[in-house]
Amino acid sequence: MSDTRKISPEEQRRLLASLRSKIAEVSDEQVHEGRPRHLASKLTQTELDKSQIRNLENLAYTTDKISDITDLLKKLIGRDTRGKRWAKDGIGQEVIGALEGLRGEADKIAENQLDADLPRRVHLELCREFVKHLAAEFIYQKRGE
Amino acid sequence: MNDQMRMRSRVAAWSDRAQKQAAGPAERFRDLLGRRIGTAQLSGLNNIAHAAASFEQVKDYVVHQGKKAENAGRFDVKEYWDEVGKALTGLEEDAWKLATEAGEDVPPKGSKPKEMREKLDWLYLWLGKEYVQHFVAHSIMLTRQ
Numbered sequence: 001m002s003d004t005r006k007i008s009p010e011e012q013r014r015l016l017a018s019l020r021s022k023i024a025e026v027s028d029e030q031v032h033e034g035r036p037r038h039l040a041s042k043l044t045q046t047e048l049d050k051s052q053i054r055n056l057e058n059l060a061y062t063t064d065k066i067s068d069i070t071d072l073l074k075k076l077i078g079r080d081t082r083g084k085r086w087a088k089d090g091i092g093q094e095v096i097g098a099l100e101g102l103r104g105e106a107d108k109i110a111e112n113q114l115d116a117d118l119p120r121r122v123h124l125e126l127c128r129e130f131v132k133h134l135a136a137e138f139i140y141q142k143r144g145e
Numbered sequence: 146m147n148d149q150m151r152m153r154s155r156v157a158a159w160s161d162r163a164q165k166q167a168a169g170p171a172e173r174f175r176d177l178l179g180r181r182i183g184t185a186q187l188s189g190l191n192n193i194a195h196a197a198a199s200f201e202q203v204k205d206y207v208v209h210q211g212k213k214a215e216n217a218g219r220f221d222v223k224e225y226w227d228e229v230g231k232a233l234t235g236l237e238e239d240a241w242k243l244a245t246e247a248g249e250d251v252p253p254k255g256s257k258p259k260e261m262r263e264k265l266d267w268l269y270l271w272l273g274k275e276y277v278q279h280f281v282a283h284s285i286m287l288t289r290q
Contacts, residue, residue, distance in 0.1 A: 078285030
């Protein structure tokens, strides 16, 4: 992993602002395309409750690794012995697939940067955005329950 | 960013890359999962990796599990634990590379294992925990399939 090349504070601020803007754009596209809504709708057909979705969201916002998020989902799928929560109709696998699929967008956003770890960090940010939309949709669709 | 944070960031990047690599052995032995290798054994490995004071303790546990399987005539399970042990030993090379890239004070390549261990055991153990988390999470998921 190479370190970020030395750039001026002004250049750094510009780069950060540009990355934030691109991440926000992709985040809005996620909502527009409706994938989080579709998955949230499937999740409402399971026995999952709001706290379990919030746990996923909390982890996404506190970890520095995408693999921590997908590892949690894998363990939850495996432990769902009755197949009524994360293992129901392959929903957990679908969420993992959606998160992993954001890598391409992250690579595009971070291309031409000298920091080799940047695409991974952008990918993590996109996963956080996705999980945030997923949780919001789930809680919205579960309102009144 | 201080040295500790920089190493944390390097390990996070390594860990995200290693997730796919850790899924390999789990996939190869998927027929044993949920039958010959239960979630209790997998959780046992995860607990040992996270509680161990040294990387040798984790490797000793894996060797012990292999011997137990061999004594019971369960040679397929013995092969499984041997594969886990080999994967863990392979992490020592990765740890050396990471430490070298980070500019840590590391013994030159080809130094005695004892000398390497004295300097790098903390990093062996760190990578070991990450690897075992990925391996166990993927294996637990496969027990459902």
